[in-house]
Amino acid sequence: MTAFGADLKDREVPGMLRGATAFTADISLPRMLHLAFVRSEHGHARIDSIDTAQAAAMPGVVTVVTQEDLAGALMPMPCIWIPGGVESHFPPHPYGVPGAGTVLADGVVRFIGEPVAAVVAETVEQADEAARAVVVGYTPLPAVTEPQAALADGAPQLHEAVPNNLNALWTCGNAEAADAAIAAAEVVVELDLYNQRTINNPMEPRAAIGDYDPITEEYTLYATTQSPHNHRFLLSALVLGIPFNKLRVIAPPIGGSFGTKGYLYPDMPLVLHLAHKLGRPVRWADTREGLMRSTVQGRDHRQHITLAGTRDGRITGLRCTSYANLGAYPSTIGPGVATALMGRSITGPYEIASAFCEVHAVFTNTVPLGAQRGSGRAEATMITERVIDLYAREIGADPADVRLRNMVPPDRFPYDNGLGWTYDSGDYPAALRRALELAGYHKAEVLRREARERGKLLGIGVGSFVAICGVGPSTRMQAEGMLGGTWESANIRVHPNGEVAVTIGSTSTGQSHTTTFAQIAADELGIDPAAIVVTQADTRKAPYGQGTYGSRSYSVGGPAVAIAARQVIAKMRTAAAHFMGVSEDLIEYADGTFTVQGKEDAAKSFQDMAMALWYGWSLPPGMEPTVDVTTFFDPPDFNYPFGSHVAVVEIDENTGQVEVVDYAAVHDVGPVGNPMVVTGQFEGSIVHGLGQALMEQARYDATGALLSADLTTYAMPRAHDLPPLELDRTVTPSPHNPLGVKGAGEIATVPVTAAVANAVCDALRELGVRHIDMPFTPEKIWRAINEAKG
Amino acid sequence: MQISLMVNGVSVETTVLPHVLLVDMLRDTCGLTGAKVGCGTGQCGTCVVQLGDRSVKGCQVLAVQADGAEVTTVEGVANGELTPLQQALWEEHGVQCGFCTPGMVMALTDLLEHEPAPDEQAIRAGIAGNMCRCTGYGGVLRAVRKVVGGKP
Amino acid sequence: MERLEYTAPSSLDDALEALHANPGARPLAGGHSLILDLKSRVRRVPLLVDLGRLAELRGVRRRPRGELEIGSMTTITELVADPLVRQSHVHGLLSDAAATLPDAQVRNRGTIGGAVLAGTDVAAALIVLDAETHIRSRDGRHRRISVEDLLDPATPGLAPDEVITAVGVSAATASGAHERQPEPATLTSLCGVAVSVTFRADGAIDTCKVAVCGGRTPARRLPALERAMTAIPERATGLPLDDVFESDDVASGEYRAHLALVLAKRAVARARDRAI
């Protein structure tokens, strides 16, 4: 039986197609109250007064709270991924851990959506109306929205505990060696690039419902969280100060996340606290506008890079300086994402002898920064892939050839990139060659001429990448500044009739976990996936787990399932040998049956063994009845999926409109458990990347007001934006887990902006345009063309 | 204001304030939470339901405007079995997180009812008002192609 | 959304009476711009007078002299599917313009009356078709005014108690087309250009009407562009269009003006193809 590798249909989907799937905001508990936030209208301001009297008197209003009411009841939220190995500064937390700000604003607001007060009422509408009636007196303070400006002398200061708004200056690599390579280089190419801020915008806005049972004194949180266990720990220990035993966290089905729902947000402790205080469940459900002002945003690095190379196309050194805009507060894992995931990744799939990267992680008056699909790695890939193109042009070489020339050769693994990552396995040039072939790269000049005849400028661009995934080895992550373990777990319980229950610690946000994990278990157990149920996302039901982020569910949680299944079979094998009276090494297990070599008639099925272990009669001496296995998998190292994309764009010279007319993408994520699901992840990731390349941007004005604050002002790709996609895979297993699998959920976003940017700049090259920053909106392109033409 | 309408074939008599949106009435009064409110400004299409014989954005219509009308939500589309469209969306993995799905199903059901053989451009135009952040639309488009022409 | 009153009269007279009797009351057509305004609270309306039950305002009729009379409550979807419209020379231009509305759901609710007042692509198309609005108010009063004049900021627009009952399009034989460049968030037009062109026997352009939309200013004719298109469209460059469009968050006026010229040329070329 081979369930692994089959295109099994996602078992959750029929419910979704019928509208029967209850997302957090669809849940209604008896006597439930509704919470609405009063959010800051300023990027930076002192709060002089909060008048809640009128709101409190409005119909249906149960309570109005401000930070004053929470002092003593709720601690500030913590930050758990800090820049590793360097001095860093955070807002305070009473336990001395890095703080991430108070639940409601404490005297000062530092970004446009910061919650200042919360209203609880009988209905959503009553809560909203009352929230409008809360009168907040502000004295606006000077704001700063850009990291370099925030570091300058005399810049507005956000946090007392953070001098000059600098969270950390983080570095990796060898600065002297990189500088020496640059000083000695035949060719030096420099580039400034702004990787603009984006808003992830999963289609489901966040929501949270708090419930409290006065009899058992237990709190329950239903929330859009990718990390129920982790949030249970952080909320109980570091925010609410209640026993771990008294908090249960449930993540109902989640409507997409892409990196935004792995964070602690003020609503989570608040609905729990208020449910306790008011003796009724309290629900909060965000709106799109609320999401855009308060859910973590992505990217936002201002980078400068210097590449050193030889005339004949060998890259000898790379030095990158990046200013990461962390927003007003550190998000739960934002500072780590912005530093390590970006900085250590700048050498990409290339062998570069001397490299160095520094990241200035800076607080500004903007919405806190978090992860966005491919975070860190996408920003690194973008700038490196751009500068490689410029280098190729400078020496008159083909950009694809320069890449092939510098890629880590397949015989060099494990490969230490000199910045902290040790790439596991792969054939990087093979993936690039395949992508070039799919895109018809060699025909570029013919295509270009053809397009010219139609009045279009055609460009072709490559983006090659390797992306650290499978976060991660716990001790290694400790060194990276992660304040917590990053292992994953699984439990397998075999029922008397041979059906199986698998529970996993990670939580799906649309990645079909209950199907794909069943496939892993089915394959290992030799049974039909239909006999397996998979449970996740409830801290009472599922074993400990760390959650879904950093492309880790399948490559860290998947192996946990496989190992647990192997232990199930090992136990059954021992028992089967005992029952059949042979030594264990004579037993073979295949297709759900234990057989003995040479004894055709002796056989025990998986179901037989399940039943036997359930009864527990005459088991081998010392063996416990039943099969119930829990495993924890802490990988020895990360895994490193890789690949190459090739984008072909056509630009209408008259209007500046960019159209992606062809797109080829080749990935290597090791063996694939469910190709249909993985293809879906690739396609979604690519279109997400196209969104950033072509249209998405979170824009702030100088006061910190968000100008793109709803979907009428923030564009996202629609069906007509999907280019013809040609996908292929190569398969190189990772040695770092028993399945050989690598992360696949976000990696296809990583090289998209680079491929498109390279294609756009290629198209405009003949006009003399060197570089344009994203997003490639028509007017921007039109202006660049005009300027180039003089 | 007193209104009466048919929702998924069942007659509903209810009192509703004039400013209440159709999608909110369906979710809060009728308990039909299939339709979502993904944006509230008309861009995302998660709120799409059928009003009369056409799909509309439930966040842009007042409940009172539906007085006397027939409304179908995603809960009322399948008649026991999944429809061929729903089945194809399942088979082609046109659904990942499922949040956009109710709106997609309603918009596409409308499209296929009025234009049984749409070409590629018409299929894409048919979901121009439905955003999906997960699938990149690939699986959705394959599903519709399959329903229309037998091939994804 | 703030609370408000609502009435859905079953006769036009009742609707007109309700509008007259209640200061601040507004007619509700498809609601696709009004409800958005109410939600964002940029506008307060104490009473909505829903025109949705007035069957007399729906559908397309042909008048004795060939004029098409389009009931103001006809939805955009109904308009482009209507057999009379489909058979008429205006179909190409009107379907181009209708297709600019972002999606089927908006077209299914948005009405032609609302579209005229929205002053965007559909209005631009109606302007080059010399369309006229039929307007009623209390006590049987009525007037007709061209779409162009109705949208002209220099003329007094619709009075609060007036209702557009229909839009009349005369039976001309010009060939029309509409081109536009959408903005990616809402898919509204950064710039839209409608043309209506007559050709001489030798293929040269005889007359050319051009109306543009984009940005805050409502659709309007652009004589400079009309003159340029009537001369030799391909050669038209550097027209004095600089102050025609405003700049906003989405695009500069300069870019819009540039687009107007590019799109006008394309629209004329399409109109020529259609004329053959």
Ligand SMILES: Cc1cc2nc3c(=O)[nH]c(=O)nc-3n(C[C@H](O)[C@H](O)[C@H](O)COP(=O)(O)OP(=O)(O)OC[C@H]3O[C@@H](n4cnc5c(N)ncnc54)[C@H](O)[C@@H]3O)c2cc1C
């Ligand atoms: C998601 C979304 C996207 C949109 N995108 C676009 C777009 O890309 N391009 C575009 O042009 N428009 C767009 N619109 C706006 C909308 O389609 C138009 O504004 C629509 O034509 C308005 O028509 P309506 O029938 O909905 O008018 P309503 O919203 O009902 O009314 C609009 C205004 O006109 C008045 N009015 C309406 N009919 C009459 C009448 N017969 N007599 C007197 N007064 C009347 C109303 O009182 C109100 O003041 C969009 C709307 C939505 C919801």
Ligand code: FES
């Ligand atoms: S909620 Fe209606 S379109 Fe987004």
Ligand code: FES
């Ligand atoms: S499946 Fe998640 S938004 Fe479409």
